[in-house]
Amino acid sequence: MSSLSVNHLLGIKQLSKSDIELILSTAKNFKEVLNRPIKKVPSLRDITVANLFFENSTRTRLSFELAQKRLSADVVNFSASNSSVKKGETLVDTVNNILAMKVDILVMRHASPGAAIFLSRKVNAKIINAGDGAHEHPTQALLDAFSIQEKLGTLKGKKVVIVGDILHSRVALSNIFCLQKLGAEVKVCGPQTLIPKYISALGVAVEPDLRKALEWCDVANMLRIQLERQDIKYFPSLREYTMMYGLNKELLDSLSKKIIVMHPGPINRGVEITSDVADSKQSIILEQVENGVAVRMAVMFLLAGRQN
Amino acid sequence: MKTKILLDKVLFDITLKRMAHQLIEVHNDFSETVIIGLQPRGIYLARRIQNELQGILKTNSILCGDLDITFHRDDFRKKELIPSRTNIDFVIEDKNVVLVDDVLFTGRTIRAGLDALIDFGRPRDIELMVLVDRRFSRNVPIQAKYTGITVDSISSQNVKVEWKETDGKDKVTLVDK
Numbered sequence: 430m431s432s433l434s435v436n437h438l439l440g441i442k443q444l445s446k447s448d449i450e451l452i453l454s455t456a457k458n459f460k461e462v463l464n465r466p467i468k469k470v471p472s473l474r475d476i477t478v479a480n481l482f483f484e485n486s487t488r489t490r491l492s493f494e495l496a497q498k499r500l501s502a503d504v505v506n507f508s509a510s511n512s513s514v515k516k517g518e519t520l521v522d523t524v525n526n527i528l529a530m531k532v533d534i535l536v537m538r539h540a541s542p543g544a545a546i547f548l549s550r551k552v553n554a555k556i557i558n559a560g561d562g563a564h565e566h567p568t569q570a571l572l573d574a575f576s577i578q579e580k581l582g583t584l585k586g587k588k589v590v591i592v593g594d595i596l597h598s599r600v601a602l603s604n605i606f607c608l609q610k611l612g613a614e615v616k617v618c619g620p621q622t623l624i625p626k627y628i629s630a631l632g633v634a635v636e637p638d639l640r641k642a643l644e645w646c647d648v649a650n651m652l653r654i655q656l657e658r659q660d661i662k663y664f665p666s667l668r669e670y671t672m673m674y675g676l677n678k679e680l681l682d683s684l685s686k687k688i689i690v691m692h693p694g695p696i697n698r699g700v701e702i703t704s705d706v707a708d709s710k711q712s713i714i715l716e717q718v719e720n721g722v723a724v725r726m727a728v729m730f731l732l733a734g735r736q737n
Numbered sequence: 738m739k740t741k742i743l744l745d746k747v748l749f750d751i752t753l754k755r756m757a758h759q760l761i762e763v764h765n766d767f768s769e770t771v772i773i774g775l776q777p778r779g780i781y782l783a784r785r786i787q788n789e790l791q792g793i794l795k796t797n798s799i800l801c802g803d804l805d806i807t808f809h810r811d812d813f814r815k816k817e818l819i820p821s822r823t824n825i826d827f828v829i830e831d832k833n834v835v836l837v838d839d840v841l842f843t844g845r846t847i848r849a850g851l852d853a854l855i856d857f858g859r860p861r862d863i864e865l866m867v868l869v870d871r872r873f874s875r876n877v878p879i880q881a882k883y884t885g886i887t888v889d890s891i892s893s894q895n896v897k898v899e900w901k902e903t904d905g906k907d908k909v910t911l912v913d914k
Contacts, residue, residue, distance in 0.1 A: 431817040431818070431819045432817045455820060458805065458807070458808075458820040458821075458822070458823070459808075461822070461823050462808065462823075465856050465857060466856065466857060466858060467855075467856040467857070469856070470808035470809060470853075470856075471808070471809055471852065472808045472809070472810075472813060500808075730808070733814065734813055734814055734817070734818070
């Protein structure tokens, strides 16, 4: 169990349970490194990483870049808005041009589902999926699992509910795969229109009532309503959504046990979660961000260490 | 497979005691000195030496930490490595550090260890202690200040150090692969 079974991190679906466990245990070591006076190790000093962000991002991009710098890798950044993609260059051409400059690892976010998998078949570099449309966001799922594990000790037998816009969420899908592989039970909660049709095929139950879902779970992962992906109206108004699926302090305090509240960010305060919940002791939102760097360091360290 | 015992239980014990006394000659009461064992196998020697010292000096305040060097290695893409825990819950700035490992062979582990150590601050002084020194096999210019036993060996041989804590007995053997 000392090496990953994959050459790329395309999605959680492609990982085995022992791959996930290896990433999480390596991340623990990197978290310790991040708490040292000098937060940098020379492991990837001969590696060049390109961050390709065809879609907007703050957290993921910063987190990846920090992780790369703390591993001493050389980093080049690319965002679609000020590049030749606008001039009509194809994805494979863009990437092959970047690779011609001797890049070893690509971190890519793209609006099209499957973009990372497509690329992994076309080009000769290690690819890390940093989000492909509404498909997968594996490092987010890994850092969520790491954060839950840190709080609860283990994921086995734990109950996690994912609340909100499941249909448009890559975080939801990756989380479902990851949590299930680690032995946790997953339910989703949200308006019928935002629950994917085939969710039961994943072994995930739907609980339409937020209070019941919260009473059942140990951890609640509150997702953002992804208005930018919603081409039609899925619910009458944000206000109504908030009333039915928003988590507020009153509801949180009325539960019979203290659950953990997570959010992958960015938060729309007052919509899916109120400010006092986001800033409460039960929320681990900022821990998730902190752990994100350690988890991404682990992923890159393990992928770079794989012999071809 | 031929094996030769280099240190048996009795010699092992005498060697540890001797090394502890050598340390005391230099570091007196250890108020300015800390011990750091290298993961994964150097930590046992470090803890043993800490115990010996505390017994001799009648104190329980000798600081001992564990240092993992996986992320600082120069060969991490050549073999598969599993990181261990680093646990240094004291300050090494301006202290004398005794770096401890079980076997000194090519010296590359110690090279990485020095790099990793500096991440925690700037020690006044760093010394190296090893239980077994496989001399004439160094790849980098590194020597130990305190040595349990020196052996002449060739690269096809292995030095195997066993510890009571994990292997049930204290023993050092030279094994022909």
